[in-house]
Amino acid sequence: MINTNITNFRKNLFSMLEQTIKYNEPINISTKEGNAVIISEDDYNGLMETLYLCLIPNMRERIMEGLKTPIDECVPENEVQW
Known part of the structure; x- marks a missing residue:
């Protein structure tokens, strides 16, 4: 700063x-x-998005839980069809 x-x-x-x-x-x-x-506009927008997400009930807990999940368990290989 x-x-x-x-x-x-x-x-x-x-x-x-x-x-x-x-x-x-x-x-x-x-x-x-x-x-x-x-602060920059990018930082401001990031702060606003973070505040918005934190206001959604249980979102913070779901994000924290998702961070603990190994990446290979996030999306099964054959589930996404393009």
Whole structure:
């Protein structure tokens, strides 16, 4: 995470935003009133998707259970027909 103050952020706005977009590097901007964090759109969309999935009853448990399942047990070989 890049940590900067508002003055430095204003001076380097384009390059800092470009780094956030290209490398998904969040920016923490400190001001007199408090801090703000800027993240890339990709990271934002990922967070929103994660929140959505966590709101579905039992989804978190099903995902955790699925992570423990060996890949060869996930889809029987002859079950998928293209």
